[in-house]
Amino acid sequence: MIQTKRQTRQRPARPGWAGVCLARRLVGRLTKHTGEPSVSAKVELENIEKSYGATQTLRSASLTIEAGEFMTLVGPSGCGKSTLLRIMAGLQPQSAGEIRIDGTSVDHLRPRERDIAMVFQSYALYPHMSVEQNIGTPLRIRRLPTAARLPVLGRLVPGQRTARRQIQEAVREVADQVEIGHLLPRKPAALSGGQRQRVALARAIIRNPKVFLMDEPLSNLDARLRVTMRGEITSLHRRLGATFIYVTHDQTEAMTMSDRVAVMMDGEIVQCASPQELYTNPQDLRVARFIGSPEINVVSTEETARWTGQPLPDSIAHIAFRPEALDFTPKSAGIGVDARLLRHELLGHDVLVFLQTDQGTEITGRIPAAQWSGLAVADGRIAFTLRPEALLAFAPSGKRAPLPFSPDGMMPADRMLSHAS
Ligand SMILES: Nc1ncnc2c1ncn2[C@@H]1O[C@H](COP(=O)(O)OP(=O)(O)OP(=O)(O)O)[C@@H](O)[C@H]1O
Numbered sequence: 012m013i014q015t016k017r018q019t020r021q022r023p024a025r026p027g028w029a030g031v032c033l034a035r036r037l038v039g040r041l042t043k044h045t046g047e048p049s050v051s052a053k054v055e056l057e058n059i060e061k062s063y064g065a066t067q068t069l070r071s072a073s074l075t076i077e078a079g080e081f082m083t084l085v086g087p088s089g090c091g092k093s094t095l096l097r098i099m100a101g102l103q104p105q106s107a108g109e110i111r112i113d114g115t116s117v118d119h120l121r122p123r124e125r126d127i128a129m130v131f132q133s134y135a136l137y138p139h140m141s142v143e144q145n146i147g148t149p150l151r152i153r154r155l156p157t158a159a160r161l162p163v164l165g166r167l168v169p170g171q172r173t174a175r176r177q178i179q180e181a182v183r184e185v186a187d188q189v190e191i192g193h194l195l196p197r198k199p200a201a202l203s204g205g206q207r208q209r210v211a212l213a214r215a216i217i218r219n220p221k222v223f224l225m226d227e228p229l230s231n232l233d234a235r236l237r238v239t240m241r242g243e244i245t246s247l248h249r250r251l252g253a254t255f256i257y258v259t260h261d262q263t264e265a266m267t268m269s270d271r272v273a274v275m276m277d278g279e280i281v282q283c284a285s286p287q288e289l290y291t292n293p294q295d296l297r298v299a300r301f302i303g304s305p306e307i308n309v310v311s312t313e314e315t316a317r318w319t320g321q322p323l324p325d326s327i328a329h330i331a332f333r334p335e336a337l338d339f340t341p342k343s344a345g346i347g348v349d350a351r352l353l354r355h356e357l358l359g360h361d362v363l364v365f366l367q368t369d370q371g372t373e374i375t376g377r378i379p380a381a382q383w384s385g386l387a388v389a390d391g392r393i394a395f396t397l398r399p400e401a402l403l404a405f406a407p408s409g410k411r412a413p414l415p416f417s418p419d420g421m422m423p424a425d426r427m428l429s430h431a432s
Contacts, residue, residue, distance in 0.1 A: 012046065012427070016061055016254075019251065020342070021207075034049055035126075039113050044387065047086065047176065048080075050221055050253075051078040051079040051080075051221050051222070051252055051253045051254040052078055052112050052113045052126065052221035052222050052249070052254055053076065053077055053078045053111075053112070053113055053114070053254070054075070054076040054097070054099065054110070054111070054112055054222055054254060054256065055070055055073070055074075055075050055076075055109075055110070055111040055112075055114075056073055056075075056076075056095070056110055057073050057099060057108055057109045057110075057111070058071045058072070058073055058107065058108040058109070059071070059072045059073070059095065059103060059105050059107070059108035059110070059122065060072075060106045060107040060108055061091070061094050061098065061103070061111075061117070061278075062106045067092050067093045067278060068154055068278050068331065069091045069095060069098075069105070069106075069278045069279075070277075070278045071108070071279070072091070072095055072108075072275075072278070072280050073108075073280070074273055074280055074283060076254060076256055076268045077251050077254075078221075078254055079253070079254055080083055080254055080255070080267050080270045080271065080373050081119070081198075081245070081248050081255045081257065081268060081270045082254075082255070082257070082263070082270065082271050082272075082273060083256075083257045083259060083265040083268060083269040083271075083272045083273070084096065084256070084257070084258045084259075084273050084275055084280075085258075085261075085262055085264075085265035085272055085273070085274055085275070085301075086104075086260065086274055086275035086276055086301070087276070087301070088260055088372075089395075090276055090277060090278065091275055091277075091278040092258040092259075092260070092275055093226055093227075093258060093382055095275070096129075096224050096256065096258050097226075097228050098221075100111065100122050100125070100127055100224050101117070101120060101121055101122040101124075101125050101126065101127070102122055102129075103130055103363065104118075105118075106225065106339075107200065112125065112126070112127075112221070112222065112351075113221075113224065114201050115204060121357070125222075126220050126221045126222065127222045127223075127224055128149075128214075128215035128216075128218045128220040128222075128223055128224070128227070129215070129218050129223075129224040129226065130208075130211050130212055130223065130224070130225045130228045130265045131226050131228070132217050132226050132227040132228060132230050132231060133231075134199070134207045134208060134211040134231075135211065136199040136207060136211060136214075137199075137201060138198065138199050138212055139198070140196050140198070140199075141188070141195065141196055141197060141198055141370055142177075142191060142194050142195050142196070142198075142199070142202070142210050143182055143186075143195040143196065144294055145177050145199065145210055145214055146182045146185060146186060146195075146213045146214050146217055147179070147181075147182045147217070148216045149214060149217055150178045150181060150182075150218075152177060154179075154340045158244070164230040164234050164362060167404065174178075175299070181217060182213075182217065182358060183195070183319045185216050186213050186216045188210065188213070188247075188250075189209040189212050189213045189216070189217065189247075189312065190212060191206060191209045191213065193204060193214075195211075196363055200306075204232050204233075204236070204284075205236045205239075205240065206230050208229070208231075208232065209239065211228070211293075212247070213229070216234060216247075216251070219331045220253065220255065220278070220360060221253060221254060221256045222253065222255075223248075223251075223253055223256070223353065224255045224256050224258075225244070225255065225256070225257045226258045227255075227259055227260070228240075228244070228259055229241065229244075229259075229264065229287045230259070230260075230261075230410040234351055234378060237264070241264060241267060242359050244257075244268065245268050257269065259346075261300050261303050262301060262303070265286070266286040266289075266290070267286075269285060269286060270285070270303075270383070271285055271286075272284065272286055272289055273284055274289065274295075274297075274301060274302070276295075276297050276301075277430060278300075281294075281295045281297060281298055282294045282295055282298045285304075289302045290303055290333075292411075293304060293307075293403065294329065294410065294411045295405075295410055295411065296309070296405040296410075296411075297409060299405070299411075300333050303333060305334050305375045306375070306376065307331045307332065307334075307361060307403075308331060308332050308333070308336075308374045308375060309329050309331045309333065310329070310330050310372050310374075311328075311329065311330075311370075311372075312328060312329070313326050313370075314370045315330040315402075316366065317370070318346050318347070318348050318397075319346055323415050324415050325358045325417070326406055326407075326412060327405070327406065327407060327412055328406060328407040329403075329404070329405040329414050330402050330403070330404055330405075331402070331403045331405065332362070332397055332402050332403065333401070334376050334377035335376075335377045335378075335395055336398065336401035336402075337364070337374070337376035337395045337396075338396045338397070338398070339364075339378060339386050339393065339394075340396075341387070343351055343396045344396065344398070345396035345397050345398045345399065346396060346397045346402075347367065347394060347395075347398060347419065348394065348395055348396070348397065348399075349369075349397050350366035350367060350368045350369070350374060350390055350392065350393060350394075350395065351366065351367045351368075351369075351392055351393075352364070352366060352391050352392065352393045353366060353367055354375070355366040355383065357380060357383075359380070359382060360379065361379060361380060362377070362378055362379075362382075362383040363375060363376070363377055364376040364377070364382050364383075366393065366395075369427050376395060392395060399414070400414075406407075
């Protein structure tokens with residue numbers, strides 16, 4: 012988790028103070044963008060439920076996001092990620108449950124009172140406004156009286172020159188941060204997808220919120236730009252130190268960007284942990300299958316029993332192992348399996364090896380390319396071993412269960428191979 016080192020933010024003065032404090036607040040805002048980062052907030056979701064008519068979209072979702080943390084909500088399409096994010100933003104009410112920011116319930120607060128900025132997948136830019144106006148809108152709404160915000164007449168409203176200039180400076184500064192300073196006069200239609208996304212980010216940053224909510228912000232970008240923007244968003248998170256809550260259906264995005272990842276399935280948070288913990292220690296078979304590419308291998312207990320020579324108890328329904336758990340080194344220790352080689356794919360540094368067992372189960376292995384060329388493939392068959400400690404056991408409910416056999420009680424690999432074949 013990224014710890015925030017920031018000082019407590021000075022809350023803006025009430026509107027009545029505007030004449031005296033406006034310049035001070037704007038200067039303060041500017042220094043936040045140049046020097047002192049702004050503070051972050053802890054966000055707590057307690058038993059959030061959401062129903063649309065008879066359909067329950069969220070079932071008792073509870074999650075604590077620490078101040079300054081980068082938390083990603085990930086899960087398949089329709090699992091309720093965006094709904095949960097929109098509820099946090101205050102754009103939709105929950106049917107039950109409570110949301111707290113820094114310990115205070117915000118359920119009664121409107122979106123703009125929650126000190127949260129949201130970046131949408133669709134960018135949600137105003138098409139008739141320039142980049143500069145788009146980015147400056149949150150500050151203009153907050154800092155200028157309604158009359159002064161009118162397109163042409165607004166300029167005639169007296170006493171706003173300093174405020175306008177300071178807003179302009181803040182816009183330029185934030186635009187430079189996300190490298191779109193040269194695009195300020197353009198309209199969104201004249202920007203690429205990546206540039207539009209930067210404008211949307213700049214418009215969120217300028218609000219200096221404690222919490223950023225991002226709903227699939229990279230999904231409209233091509234694969235290469237997505238990788239670049241991934242890095243930029245994580246460094247933005249480090250620079251600002253704010254709390255980031257990010258929604259994606261892309262597990263690679265979730266795994267590479269986040270301090271912790273909450274995996275959602277069917278309206279529930281199934282597991283929340285660090286990316287590494289989710290990968291090595293999934294607590295649910297759906298999580299094991301969703302996280303990792305290529306997908307984890309899953310075999311039945313009957314087949315595992317054939318491999319090990321030990322029957323498995325009814326409390327176990329599946330045994331799973333990651334592609335890199337397969338060891339093709341001759342005579343290596345572990346559970347031995349003999350399989351048919353279907354094909355292999357060279358990925359540069361690694362090779363994916365696609366196999367089929369005699370029981371018809373397809374298995375994927377991943378090994379360094381240097382190992383591949385030395386492997387013995389006779390009659391289209393190849394042997395591999397599995398270290399027992401690399402196996403994960405799952406109960407019929409799909410929940411993780413203790414491994415039903417101890418590594419000490421295993422047959423030697425060569426005997427297992429003959430048993431399996
Ligand atoms: N306004 C609505 N009325 C009825 N059902 C809705 C409404 N909004 C969302 N839903 C349903 O709630 C479920 C969750 O939707 P949500 O958009 O939160 O999913 P998601 O996980 O973000 O999916 P995706 O990755 O496809 O955006 C879906 O089945 C969706 O059809």
